[in-house]
Ligand SMILES: Cc1cc2nc3c(=O)[nH]c(=O)nc-3n(C[C@H](O)[C@H](O)[C@H](O)COP(=O)(O)OP(=O)(O)OC[C@H]3O[C@@H](n4cnc5c(N)ncnc54)[C@H](O)[C@@H]3O)c2cc1C
């Protein structure tokens with residue numbers, strides 16, 4: 001006899017966890033299942049471990065910026081100890097998360113899952129039936145189909161390195177590569193980032209990215225643009241990556257080649273066909289209520305769902321909550337993606353919220369682009385920083401904040417002020433009039449809007 005539940009959630013990451021808790025708290029019988037230890041990408045293989053490692057780089061960088069300004073010897077990263085610092089956070093996560101689900105009354109299952117009917121699942125030997133299923137299986141690193149791909153290291157493996165190799169090549173100049181490159185460079189590695197495009201971090205403002213590229217070079221990071229990975233070979237004691245460019249190929253020697261060439265939704269092994277769950281471009285096709293367009297028993301949320309939301313943790317949490325509301329009360333709630341900040345945690349960080357300058361200019365809005373070179377501003381001078389710029393795009397007619405682009409130390413926190421303002425429909429004038437604590441990075445906001 002199969003076990004029966006009101007809701008089965010596949011994937012215990014940010015989207016799944018939040019949906020399961022919301023539904024069980026409302027009285028539904030809920031089971032969750034994951035094929036890996038509970039926690040998902042963000043807590044175990046993404047945001048949180050990455051930022052634990054970044055802390056080491058932040059300390060080194062802060063001291064470097066103040067060298068000759070009252071700070072003596074620059075500290076150095078002890079990689080194994082920094083990894084232990086990371087594990088002090090990540091190691092307890094699966095047990096804690098499973099404990100909190102058990103305590104809430106969620107049935108916690110483990111194993112690979114397959115659909116065997118419209119709302120029937122096979123989990124190992126066990127058959128489970130559900131009134132509703134939420135697919136929240138996230139994404140995994142994209143495999144690169146090149147000779148020697150077996151020599152590549154993915155982001156999950158990078159976050160587990162016991163020793164940091166001396167020479168590291170990052171393939172792909174997206175979030176993963178740029179963030180890891182900045183950490184590795186501060187930890188003393190010799191780092192190159194290669195991307196097939198003409199600049200890294202395509203989703204961010206090009207004027208700010210160009211500044212980031214220059215400051216990254218000063219931090220010792222080399223770049224190869226217009227370069228697409230063709231093969232990786234083991235030669236002697238190291239690796240050699242061949243990258244194709246318009247005018248011939250180049251070879252880069254490294255001890256480690258990291259695949260940062262993107263991520264793909266993890267829905268391939270679910271046997272979605274058995275449940276008639278439609279998918280396109282690798283993501284589950286959903287309605288505005290996050291319900292499968294072809295199977296009314298199934299919802300999807302987070303990175304694996306084809307929505308307008310970016311593959312980011314706050315979006316996964318929000319979509320998990322929206323899907324749970326709809327499971328509980330029928331389809332009534334839609335996701336709201338207004339004012340979601342996206343930050344690449346390079347050193348310093350770069351931020352985007354809302355529209356790009358290009359999109360704003362191409363829209364029918366009358367736009368005012370307020371650009372500021374902030375490198376000489378007090379908040380940068382105080383910490384010895386020599387880079388920084390901001391671009392805020394405002395609708396001239398309505399004074400609405402359309403797009404916010406920030407580059408500099410402290411800007412990831414400043415982003416939250418803009419995000420709140422944009423999500424709440426506040427105008428540029430509201431932020432200009434804000435009485436902020438002084439002197440803080442936040443107190444620069446009114447000048448950014450000037
Ligand atoms: C290196 C890195 C750094 C990142 N940094 C940030 C950041 O700083 N800020 C930010 O907002 N976002 C960041 N992200 C993105 C963020 O981690 C994701 O957007 C978020 O975790 C998505 O949550 P999710 O619940 O959709 O999926 P996930 O957290 O990926 O959870 C999916 C779960 O499903 C399970 N699963 C998959 N397939 C199956 C199956 N067939 N059967 C059973 N279980 C299955 C997986 O094991 C996993 O536990 C980062 C990502 C990476 C890789």
Ligand SMILES: NC(=O)c1ccc[n+]([C@@H]2O[C@H](COP(=O)([O-])OP(=O)(O)OC[C@H]3O[C@@H](n4cnc5c(N)ncnc54)[C@H](O)[C@@H]3O)[C@@H](O)[C@H]2O)c1
Nearest residue numbers: 172173174175176195196227228229261262263311343344
């Ligand atoms: N701080 C954060 O919020 C954060 C951090 C990491 C990841 N993420 C999420 O994960 C997603 C994936 O990030 P990512 O960095 O893996 O991918 P990405 O899509 O951001 O970047 C991949 C890059 O690789 C390049 N590329 C692809 N194939 C290549 C090849 N063969 N040779 C050379 N370059 C190649 C692409 O041009 C692109 O610039 C992001 O969209 C983001 O939403 C977020």
